Amino acid sequence: MKNWTSRSLLLPLGLFAAAVLLDVNTMTGILSVEAMQYLREAMIVLALILSLPIIYKQSWATDRNVLRGLRSLFYLILGTYLLLLLSSLENFAVTTQKTGENALYGSVLGYTVITAWTLFSCIFALVAFGTVRSLIFIKQKKNTASNFLLLMLCLVLYALLSLGHLSDMANRFSYRFDGETLGYIILFIVINLMVINSFRISWLNYLNKKQKLLIFWGGLILVPLQWLLNFKFHNANPAALFSPVLGRFVDMGFLFLSIYLSVGFVVLVFYLPTAQLFDRKMRQISSMHDLSRAISSEFDLKRLVDTIVQLAVQVTEADACWLLLADSGASGWTLAAAHNLSDEEKQTGIPDRINRWISDMKEPRLINHVVKSELNVPMAVWKRDVQSLIAIPLLTGDKTIGCLLASKRIEYGFEQDDMDTLRAFGEQAVVAIENARLIESSLVKERLEQELKIAHEAQMKLLPKVMPDLPGFKLEAICLTANEVGGDYYDFFHIDDHRLGMVVGDVSGKGASAAFIMAELKGIMEALARHHNNPKELLIAANETLYDTVDRNTFVSVIFGIMDSRKKCFTFCRAGQCPLLFSSARAEKVEVFEPPGMGLGLDRGALFANGLEEVKITLKKDDMMMLFTDGAVEARNPRGEEFTEIRLVALFQQYRHLQPKQLMHRLIQEITTFSGTAKSHDDLTFLIVKAL
Amino acid sequence: MENFQVTRSDSELMSTLKIGGFLDAHTAPALEEAIQRLVDEGRYNIVIDFRELTYISSAGLGVFMGFIEEIRSKKGDIKMCSMSPKIYRVFDLLGFPTIYQIFEKYDEAAALFNPTAAPATDKSS
Numbered sequence: 001m002k003n004w005t006s007r008s009l010l011l012p013l014g015l016f017a018a019a020v021l022l023d024v025n026t027m028t029g030i031l032s033v034e035a036m037q038y039l040r041e042a043m044i045v046l047a048l049i050l051s052l053p054i055i056y057k058q059s060w061a062t063d064r065n066v067l068r069g070l071r072s073l074f075y076l077i078l079g080t081y082l083l084l085l086l087s088s089l090e091n092f093a094v095t096t097q098k099t100g101e102n103a104l105y106g107s108v109l110g111y112t113v114i115t116a117w118t119l120f121s122c123i124f125a126l127v128a129f130g131t132v133r134s135l136i137f138i139k140q141k142k143n144t145a146s147n148f149l150l151l152m153l154c155l156v157l158y159a160l161l162s163l164g165h166l167s168d169m170a171n172r173f174s175y176r177f178d179g180e181t182l183g184y185i186i187l188f189i190v191i192n193l194m195v196i197n198s199f200r201i202s203w204l205n206y207l208n209k210k211q212k213l214l215i216f217w218g219g220l221i222l223v224p225l226q227w228l229l230n231f232k233f234h235n236a237n238p239a240a241l242f243s244p245v246l247g248r249f250v251d252m253g254f255l256f257l258s259i260y261l262s263v264g265f266v267v268l269v270f271y272l273p274t275a276q277l278f279d280r281k282m283r284q285i286s287s288m289h290d291l292s293r294a295i296s297s298e299f300d301l302k303r304l305v306d307t308i309v310q311l312a313v314q315v316t317e318a319d320a321c322w323l324l325l326a327d328s329g330a331s332g333w334t335l336a337a338a339h340n341l342s343d344e345e346k347q348t349g350i351p352d353r354i355n356r357w358i359s360d361m362k363e364p365r366l367i368n369h370v371v372k373s374e375l376n377v378p379m380a381v382w383k384r385d386v387q388s389l390i391a392i393p394l395l396t397g398d399k400t401i402g403c404l405l406a407s408k409r410i411e412y413g414f415e416q417d418d419m420d421t422l423r424a425f426g427e428q429a430v431v432a433i434e435n436a437r438l439i440e441s442s443l444v445k446e447r448l449e450q451e452l453k454i455a456h457e458a459q460m461k462l463l464p465k466v467m468p469d470l471p472g473f474k475l476e477a478i479c480l481t482a483n484e485v486g487g488d489y490y491d492f493f494h495i496d497d498h499r500l501g502m503v504v505g506d507v508s509g510k511g512a513s514a515a516f517i518m519a520e521l522k523g524i525m526e527a528l529a530r531h532h533n534n535p536k537e538l539l540i541a542a543n544e545t546l547y548d549t550v551d552r553n554t555f556v557s558v559i560f561g562i563m564d565s566r567k568k569c570f571t572f573c574r575a576g577q578c579p580l581l582f583s584s585a586r587a588e589k590v591e592v593f594e595p596p597g598m599g600l601g602l603d604r605g606a607l608f609a610n611g612l613e614e615v616k617i618t619l620k621k622d623d624m625m626m627l628f629t630d631g632a633v634e635a636r637n638p639r640g641e642e643f644t645e646i647r648l649v650a651l652f653q654q655y656r657h658l659q660p661k662q663l664m665h666r667l668i669q670e671i672t673t674f675s676g677t678a679k680s681h682d683d684l685t686f687l688i689v690k691a692l
Numbered sequence: 693m694e695n696f697q698v699t700r701s702d703s704e705l706m707s708t709l710k711i712g713g714f715l716d717a718h719t720a721p722a723l724e725e726a727i728q729r730l731v732d733e734g735r736y737n738i739v740i741d742f743r744e745l746t747y748i749s750s751a752g753l754g755v756f757m758g759f760i761e762e763i764r765s766k767k768g769d770i771k772m773c774s775m776s777p778k779i780y781r782v783f784d785l786l787g788f789p790t791i792y793q794i795f796e797k798y799d800e801a802a803a804l805f806n807p808t809a810a811p812a813t814d815k816s817s
Binding site: 487506507508509510511551552553554555557575576577578579594596597598599602603607611630634642681682 | 716717747749750751753754755757758760761778782785786787788790791
């Protein structure tokens with residue numbers, strides 16, 4: 001109500017007060033009655049026109065709060081009606097009509113009552129127009145504003161037409177059918193425009209069912225009351241007694257409100273049966289929206305499936321809902337998320353019969369009556385209180401990755417519509433679950449890559465940084481690692497001033513675990529090299545230590561030897577490793593030394609020790625020997641062919657005149673050229689010694 | 693990545709796993725699973741047929757080592773047969789022929805689990 005005191009109303013109120021003052025003048029008779037009447041009417045019309053903008057300015061009902069506007073209107077109409085019953089307005093009006101005299105100025109009491117009622121009914125009409133305009137403008141369309149403006153213009157025009165009867169004071173009620181054709185035409189147009197404007201009621205549609213019901217019951221009281229009010233005011237309009245223009249304006253205001261409320265009420269009655277459906281659709285849309293948001297923001301699989309199940313419950317109003325995801329590898333299903341399942345049901349897991357039924361299902365199913373269904377759903381073996389069921393298989397391509405199920409305790413609990421929504425849900429859910437899984441696996445992959453990187457760095461740190469000096473010999477070694485960390489290893493051990501231990505090894509398997517075992521091997525070898533001068537004893541001891549610590553499916557192949565620079569001889573043992581290649585400067589052919597010996601970690605005792613054989617070779621000037629790992633012979637070309645030991649031996653023979661470093665580069669170059677675009681998948685190690 | 697296949701066939705006295713393709717660190721778990729299943733079922737007489745195998749890495753060799761102790765403690769064994777020279781070379785380098793009996797022909801390996809059949813000769817010996 002506070003808005004009524006706003007500045008926009010001050011001027012009209014002032015003018016109204018002036019008109020009242022003029023009436024006082026009429027009664028005292030200073031100006032001529034005729035002139036006074038015209039002046040008075042002109043002021044009233046001006047007041048009316050100036051007050052019209054309030055219809056536009058005031059927002060009586062908004063999109064978000066339609067009910068508040070309607071509630072105010074309800075109280076206004078009810079209040080007015082009660083006031084009308086309590087006051088004796090009709091008596092005054094009817095008396096005036098019967099006597100045919102100008103009753104307005106008949107008595108002070110009569111004048112006061114009619115004037116008060118005129119003011120009140122004008123405000124009523126303004127509020128009515130304002131509220132209806134607000135409602136009409138809620139769902140504004142292209143023509144909404146122009147239609148309403150046209151109505152207001154015609155209405156004012158119609159009201160102004162009553163000025164013609166001003167002189168005939170006794171005939172002030174005759175504005176209704178004044179006999180003038182123009183008046184009828186305008187009235188006809190006005191009523192038509194009212195009806196047209198009254199169809200702007202789509203806001204009703206967007207109310208939820210509860211609000212619609214509330215308005216329906218309110219409307220049952222309000223609409224008849226408004227028509228009653230309309231007729232009462234029409235028959236005895238105090239405003240018409242006061243001023244014909246105001247009379248018509250008020251009359252039209254009441255009429256418009258009556259028409260608008262009636263049309264709204266009738267439409268509401270038609271909307272009511274579909275209110276629930278409309279609510280459901282709205283809920284579906286909002287759930288879909290929530291799901292889309294969840295999909296784009298939630299990458300944690302557990303939380304994602306929980307969200308999917310909660311939203312599915314929300315949209316179908318199911319009693320229970322659960323989501324099964326295919327086990328990785330196995331053929332069963334895991335309960336990924338559940339709503340309203342008992343602990344017992346959760347723990348029991350899904351029985352095989354249901355698993356098979358789900359696995360065979362390739363399209364969504366709606367089962368209205370589980371027990372009587374022809375599909376013979378074996379649900380009762382697991383969950384007893386299921387009477388109606390929706391099952392949505394989650395498919396990617398033709399692979400079922402999961403199943404979304406919703407159940408109700410009553411038969412025919414779901415509609416086709418529910419299934420369609422859940423199906424759409426399922427389609428979105430598949431994408432979301434796949435996304436979450438991809439991200440999860442890429443995180444795992446990233447972690448593994450990080451682990452491999454660390455392992456690779458560790459492996460590199462274990463290798464000697466510089467080649468040791470050994471009088472009379474030139475040494476060269478290299479270890480090239482593949483993308484994945486292999487387990488190749490080479491090392492040197494200073495035994496005394498003229499003896500140098502050297503080892504080339506390969507740990508089975510790959511990755512971080514291979515790097516750890518390699519580190520362990522290095523420790524063992526370093527410790528043992530101090531106490532053992534004999535390669536065979538050393539390897540037997542190393543095997544015993546290693547056998548106790550590594551997994552049974554892990555082993556290490558090594559070739560270990562001691563180079564004596566004084567005796568110019570190399571004593572070595574081969575434990576599962578690739579053979580030693582030896583080329584004498586004086587002989588044509590490369591010798592391949594492959595003494596028996598099994599890998600470390602395969603057997604703890606006698607089998608290993610007995611099988612190990614020690615070999616001693618003597619190196620004269622320009623003789624050369626080479627140790628290598630299987631990465632050198634197993635390198636593949638893009639056609640899948642292996643480099644082979646034969647090729648390696650041939651190259652060793654061909655390039656034996658080179659220095660160790662050049663030979664090594666040559667061999668690596670040959671292998672790289674051979675492999676071409678094929679990716680190497682194993683480490684590659686060479687250790688070359690040349691006697692000077 | 694190359695693929696790896698393992699197919700199993702059971703007879704009254706033994707189980708045969710035919711392996712083919714590429715047996716390395718990536719594919720080893722498949723073979724591991726197959727052997728584990730046999731062990732779980734109490735089938736300890738196992739022949740591994742290598743005819744279709746084109747490559748074996750150290751991780752692939754490790755699979756057999758992981759089971760042999762348990763299987764032998766249950767009076768069973770893993771016999772191997774039909775290796776290509778290249779595959780046999782890998783086994784040989786590591787000294788596996790002293791741990792496992794490796795045969796040229798499947799029948800020779802199978803015969804060892806069949807008490808009525810004539811004894812076969814070991815390729816490695």
